[in-house]
Amino acid sequence: MRIVVAEDLYLLRDGMVRLIEAYGHEVVATAGTGPETLQTLLTHRPDVAVVDVRMPPDQSDEGLRAALAARRARPGLPVLILSQHVEQLYARELLADGAGGIGYFLKESVFEAEQFIDALERVAGGGTAMDPEVIAKLLASGSTDRRIERLTEREHSVLALMAEGLSNQAIGKRLFLSDSAISKYTTALFGRLGITDDDDNNRRVLAVLAYLNKA
Amino acid sequence: MMRGLVSWMASAGVGFWRACVVFGVSMLAPAVWAAAVGIWFWWWGGGPWSWIAPLVWAVLGTLALVRPVCRITRHLVARWTGTVLPGGYRQPGPVTQLSTGYWWNGYSYSRTSREAKQDQAMRIRWRDPANWRDLRFTGIAVFAIGVPAALPLAGIACAVLGFAVLSPIIGALGVVVALASAPYAWRPLGPVAGRFLRASPAMAMADRVTELTAQRADTTVAQAAEIRRIERDLHDGAQARLVALGMSLATAEKLMETDPERAKAMLRDARTGAATSLSELRELIKGINPPLLNERGLLDAVRAFALDSPLEVTVSGNLDRRLDPPIESALYFGIAELVTNAVKHAAATLVEVSLVRDDTGVIAEVTDDGRGGATMREGGGLARLRRRLAVFDGSCEITSPEGGPTRVRMVLPCASS
Known part of the structure; x- marks a missing residue:
């Protein structure tokens, strides 16, 4: 698969790229800010993108907004969102267009490398994958x-x-x-x-x- | 017609009585001054220093009278017009014994608690900025309140003199003046007292300083406690786990060649430990400052909180712009506390949260359909909430009748720029 990684922290970006490459996929581009992410997503047209929610310049939800904007421009563009925290609110916004190709996980889900790559492939194929914590919150609410x-x-x-x-x-x-x-x-x-x-x-x-x- | 006349006469009677009282009170100080002038004339020619005694008498008399006159005036205003004018006098602070055995009253040290209290009372009495206001009022009252109140009395005096000595026309005129002015003569009391007997800017400022000092102390204590909690959580949680993680990794490294199976197991443990410490950190961060507050602002953070709540929570609002981060944080934790209360104590099934911004500030309302009966206890969650909002000059009102519903309204002023 051709993959774009958007993450502002160098250590995490580097680790992510190495992990993905270790499983035989290709990272075609990386991005470190919100606007950069949007541009990279639209120019490189990856099979799937891994995007961090919080990124410069504002350190707010730049990554999420870039991903949503990219999906508005190219409906169904597969995006897997990674974050330090998961929120039902974000999950709904991501799924709202009903086009599929959405993943939403805690960053530590990467620890289960095989499952993570599995989810990545599933999202690339147009499926939906949610972190167990989102599901748990849903069931509790x-x-x-x-x-x-x-x-x-x-x-x-x-x-x-x-x-x-x-x-x-x-x-x-x-x-x-x-x-x-x-x-x-x-x-x-x-x-x-x-x-x-x-x-x-x-x-x-x-x-x-x-x-x-x-x- | 008859009834109208009777009620008018009654009001004239009451008015006359009140005018007499007001006149008496406002003329107490002038009476002292008049007496001083009298004494001076009495001793006229008694020597170049004959004015000293009357002056001392006038000064001491005025100082002694000022506060009672103001107290009586305040009492009369409250009784007749229903307006309560706060005195705003300085209140004595606590007198405490120090480890040295001496007593500290906020100003100086004394050997005994009695001395300390006396000293404190003197200082508070004579350093109170309210004294200047009272003095000013006593002076103004003579002309603004005393003179109008003297009208009916002057009318009566005129009538008596007129009928007895001068001419009946002057007597009749006196009766008319007395009757016509009686219902109104005392009335300047209310507005004049309201204008000049209120807390002066200097006093308001002093009160504000006291309030802010107390709040600052509160905030500092709360902040220190919060920091200690965070430190403890990090120390016992994430930090300890990271140490364990490092040890597992070191052991795994060592075992890699001799016992790969155990090494693998250790690495798995290490991974689980890392995941656990991450989720602990996440909880901790949420307690300090929920990430959504930073990423999306108050309304969305409250929406997310509502989604995660075990109750049905509806959120409505019109916050189109971001508020100041400290205000967002205070309101968020306030709302979170109230919703949690609704779950824990009120056995509610439905909570409504509304966040409205107008020109003067933000109003947050939380209503639940629980069993009500919530009260503001000292040291309780609601009291804590009120204190947190007070830092921003905000307020928090609770209506929670037995049987519900409970409605809490938090108002925070903020600029509408």
Whole structure:
């Protein structure tokens, strides 16, 4: 994959580039500020971009805004956002366009290098991957979509893992269930959520959206 | 017609009585001065220094009378017009015994607590800037309050003199003046006292200085406690974990050749430790200054907090511009505390937060549908919140009837630039 890395701290940027290259992917460009990120994303057209939320010049949410702007210019441009903290608020803003190709993780998710690269590939393929902490916050918070409440406990946990960006196979491994059992659950929960789209990737995005969208 | 006349007569009667009282009070000081002049005339020709005794009498008499006259005036104003004019006199501070055995009263040391208190009372009495205001008022009152209040009395005197000695026309004129002026003669008391008996700028300033000194002490203590907490958290948390991490890595390095399996396990532990210390740091940072506050400002930070809350929290507001960071932080933690209270104490299911900015400041309102009965206890969370807002001259009002709902309104003034 051709990847762009946007991160202002040199140590982290360097580590990220080495990690990605160690897994055989190519880092085509790096950026260290918000405006630079936007320009790099639009000129290099990477398969996926890894973007830090907080960057110069203002040290506020420059990275996130650059990513959103780039996706407005090129809908569906795959972006994986990394941050020192995760917020439901940001997750919703990222998913709001419904185009998929979104990842949102804590920086330390990089520690699980294989899972991180896996998520990166999934996002590059148009999927959605969320940090378990986002999901945990969602489950702990007050009102969730009514449709979500109709799910059984098992379907609930399948959906949570799906939102983290795991494939059916990986979900099966986590829950000690067979692939076919998982696909039965996913079909059932798509039905309950009223998602009829045929494209599996898209259905997953919609399911996660339903999951994230409170009434 | 009859009833109107009766009520008018009643008000004239009351007015006459009040005018007499006001006249008496405002003429106390002139009476002393008049007596001084009398004594002076009495001793006229008694020598080149005969004026000294009357002068001393006038000065001492005035000084002794000033404060009682003002106290009575304030009392009358409160009773008749319902306006409470704060005296604004200096209050004695605590008298404490030092480790040396001496007593400190805020000004000087004394051997006994009695002496210290007496000394303090004297100093407070004679150094109070309110004395100048009282003196000024006593002087002004003679003309602005005493003279109008003398009108009905003068009318009566005129009437008595007129009917008895001079002519009935003067007597009738006196009656008319007395009756017409009676209901109104005492009324300058309210506005004049309101204008001249209020705290003077110097006193207001002194009060403000006292208030700010107390607040500064509060803030410093709170800040020091906060810094200690952060230090302790870092020391016991992240710092200790990083040491453990370094040790694991050192051991793994050593084991790499002899026991690769154990080395691998150690590295895994190290990774878990790093992740844990990161999440601890994240929590700590959130407690110091939530990152969203920096990245997005108050409204979005409160929205994010609402999203993470176990309750249904709705947030509305019109903050289109960023506020000053300290104000944002104070309001954020205030709102967070109130929402947490709604969860923990009020058993609420729904919380509404509104953040509105107008020309003078920011108003934050938090309303829940819980069981109410929240009170401001000394040392409690709400008292702490009020103190935090007071630093910015903000205020915090609570209405929380038993059975709910609880509504807390925080107002912080800030420039509308």
